Amino acid sequence: MSATLDDAKAATRGTSVAQTQPASPARYVFVDVWRGLAIIGVVLYHFGWDLNFFGFISPAVMFSGPVTIFARALAGSFMFLAGVSLVLAHESNVRWRKFLVRLAKLVAAAAAISIITYVLFPEGFIYFGILHAIALASVLGLAFLPLPTGLILLAALVMLAAPFFFETSTFDTRILAWIGFAANPPMANDFVPVFPWFGVTLAGMGCTRLFLSRQTAGHTSQKPAEGALTRALVWIGKRTLPIYLLHQPLLFGGFVAFTRLAAT
DSSP states (O other): OHHHHHHHHHHHTTOOHHHHSOOOOOOOHHHHHHHHHHHHHHHHHHHHHHHHHTTSSOHHHHTSHHHHHHHHHHHHHHHHHHHHHHHHHHSSSOOHHHHHHHHHHHHHHHHHHHHHHHHHOGGGOOSBOHHHHHHHHHHHHHHHTTSOHHHHHHHHHHHHHHHHHOOBGGGOSHHHHTTSOBSSOOOOSSBOOHHHHHHHHHHHHHHHHHHHHTOOTTOOSOOOOOSHHHHHHHHHHTTHHHHHHHHHHHHHHHHHHHHHHHHO
């Protein structure tokens, strides 16, 4: 009877009983696979960016509609997955040490990218890119963990829609543009403002709650990775931050070396 009452209470909150137990956070294979595919997409996008930067393809190709949509889909994937991970790792109990260590890594990486891009590309340096956005979304997302699923999804909708209804030149500075209401934000090689992108993270949180509430014993997605391709994607998906930080310096350095050799 007690278990039945617990099930009913958990269902009314849009969560599962498993989430209320002090067990280790679940790790779902499809999340790592998705994350692995997303970081591969980022590597491919930056390879194209480098091709354009070094004059091998025209800007018309690199910044065409399909490529822009692809880039936004990648950003959306990482912001959505940030919400997924927040719920899976901290829904029942915020694991502060794990959270703060991860946050420190994100903040340090974001700061490093800002500094490096400021040195290399001062007019288009990254002042609020994907890592900045994920770091802030992780902090803001904690405030939404105790809220009902419906309210989280409603907040996501508001966040996503707000920039389409309000923008002003008052926010057209780097100090304010990151919020998301700038009419003409300063140029940046990567720009992921809070509005609307935190809405994508909230959507990830809400959708994960809905997914978990429909899981039943013996019907979860917590299965070992099967197949060489899946295992490879899972391996990549668990290492997205170092891959993100290292791939572009390696690609860019390779292009520099190639162009110098070709010129001799």
